[in-house]
Amino acid sequence: MANLNDHMGRPIVVVTGIGVVTSLGIGKADNWAALTAGVSGIHPISRFPVDHLNTRISGMVDFLPSSSRGASLLTYDLAEIAAQEAVAEAGLDWGDFGGPLFLASPPVELDWSERFSLYNSDKHDIGAERLLRVARGLKGLDVFETTQFGSIADRLADRFGTRGLPITLSTACASGATSIQLGVEAIRRGECDRALSIGADGSATAEALIRFSLLSALSTHNDIPEKASKPFSRDRDGFVLAEGSGALVLESLEAARSRGATILGILRGCGEKADDFHRTRSKPDGSPAIAAVRAALADAGLCEDEIDYVNAHGTSTPENDKMEHLSLSTVFGERIGSMPISSNKSMIGHTLSAAGAVEAAFSLMTMRESVIPPTINYDNPDPAIVLDVVPNQKRDAEVGTVLSNSFGFGGQNTCLVMAREPV
């Protein structure tokens, strides 16, 4: 009988269910077909007018009934759809999951459409005073719940029958990876046999777009939307704001085996390190990202030369891609030039709070399918970044281990190491 514990004597954590939604579609099958065909989900913004906006493209999920009903409802739906796919694949009861929920989701605010409608439903007073007076006369909790940071997880907990107090978290663009890390840790501590980790983000509102735009973080290559996200290219000029969700059912190997579940992959290691340099920029020597990668490798019990493929954070911002290259080349040394490293964001854009979970899902599929999705739009390589980015075309390859990077504003660096087989 295979060992049920890892190199540090902790329960091995496996994945038994995967779900995903991106601008490329609902579910693993559609997403994988598009991703491996090099199809982009980036398209012109139609959800709101783009007058006055420098960026007029995105990877929004526009095909759900809730797509135009506000960030909170859309984020919930994205989370629910991905989780439903994952739980179904795991063969678990849809309403009685029986383990904790870890949800990575965007910070919530009262949507402008609600602000406008509350404000204009009355004529007395002005500004905040009017809003407060209208608010206290409201019947029903629908608007209120869109402003509570715990409400999406609360609804998901009801829907899936997860156990205990659900945790909603934000580590900015590393959130999805953190939700997985929290699940892994809970299983390793023996608190539960399984956990549901979800990253979901449906917050691509006009205000969110403008906020990122004011920080000069977004691509303004509006003319050919599908070409705008070009990680590691010389002419990359920012990320493309996007939406999506990824969900994993995590279980101890022992629990998964004992119920005869199909094991889709192993969550071998997680590493993190905070950066104290700047709110949006990373330390020039890349040491925090380097430390996060090394911590993930150490946690996984793997050496540098045991990683077959890197699923890059690869946002397509000048800063990220340069720093990611610096960090990876420091950790992997000369081997970096010949290791496949690709960015899913070239096709789906940056799904923010969901990105770590979406990309973990694609990393697991990369190993299962023995196909590496490409980095598309790689027509003009950045000469300062010499990497095998799996340019433009998918590649057939045996991949036994993956490193998936997630870096975010606020000095967040979280890395996951996944493997195909238990130990």
Added chain:
Amino acid sequence: MSPHDVVISGIGLVSSLGEGPDAHWRKLVQPGLEPVLEASRFSPYTVHPLPEIDWNLQIAKRGDQRQMETWQRLGTYAAGMALDDAGIKGNDDLCTTMDMVVAAGGGERDEAVDADILAASESRNDRDVLLNEKLTTELRPTLFLAQLSNLLAGNISIVHKVTGSSRTFMGEEGAGVAAVETAAARIRSGQSTHILVGGAFQTEHSDMLLGYELAGYLHRGPWRPVWQRRGAEGGGVVTGSGGAFLVLEQREHAISRGRKIYAELGPVVSGRANRREGELDDEIAALLSQAALPNGELLTISGASGAHAATAAEKSALDANPAIAARGFSTLTGHMKEAQFPFAVALAALAVERKAAYPAFDAASEKPFTGVPTTVLATAIGYHQFEGMALVNAA
């Protein structure tokens, strides 16, 4: 007692009562202490405002202060106090290996820009275009960073150099409960040796009040103690600005550095009652039983918000146990949302360390406690959702 116990080795507190554990203790042991109230600025709502704070004491660089709004400054300030108190601040080895879990909501929006947009919306039908027009020209670019939930933790990393790891939990009081619970579990299991955990809430901003009032949760009219708001106008919650950070540490780690230990953090329990189905009473009873209360008189630091249903449920559960003497600190500080549970745990730790109980904060509703509290219960029953408790024991 075990070397892997979780102990509290640092406390940072800010509320309308002042700043620091000593100042809070001195105030809170005065029988009949009057709360600090601000009843006019946000009328008809009363809030407990921030005291005067010299931000320079914990945030040395003006540039850092400018990058934050009050909420992040407040949290960064309280976190710095806790690090100082634990003898960790400025110690590179300890800061770079220190983990962090922050309970956070969101930061302050620009009220003037919002008011301007709302006013213009009265005469415009193309409100989405109006929004683009105003936001692209009037928003201060870095304000976004002052609003992001995880940037309180980010600022703590930048200002205090805490960089072992950084995680932000969201979800009102439940975020504070989960932050403390997860931090304790990581220490107990050997995943971490010392963790900074806490949160801050800055209520003196209309959006922070709106977050409660969209469901009518705020108390209106003359102020009353937290247990006496039923039947009054409004929903019962009086908010306060404040922050609470704790340094949680593995006992062995704290002892090896020769640090003062306030208290041991015992079981931390949490839950999610389906309140629509009427599960709250049973959930509170279940948590009390999971917390494994000791025999004899039990001082209880209650984070009750004043929200009518949740506060009544908590009060009846606490009253049902004759050994419990509750102290509803929101009477004196107001409700501090994400910071509420860390604040409750801090007050519990102080009582244990000072070997004395707080007098009744509301003599009409709270009974005396005469003994020496060696174990204190801390609670946070969310005003709308999520529940948690912890037992804090003598070191």
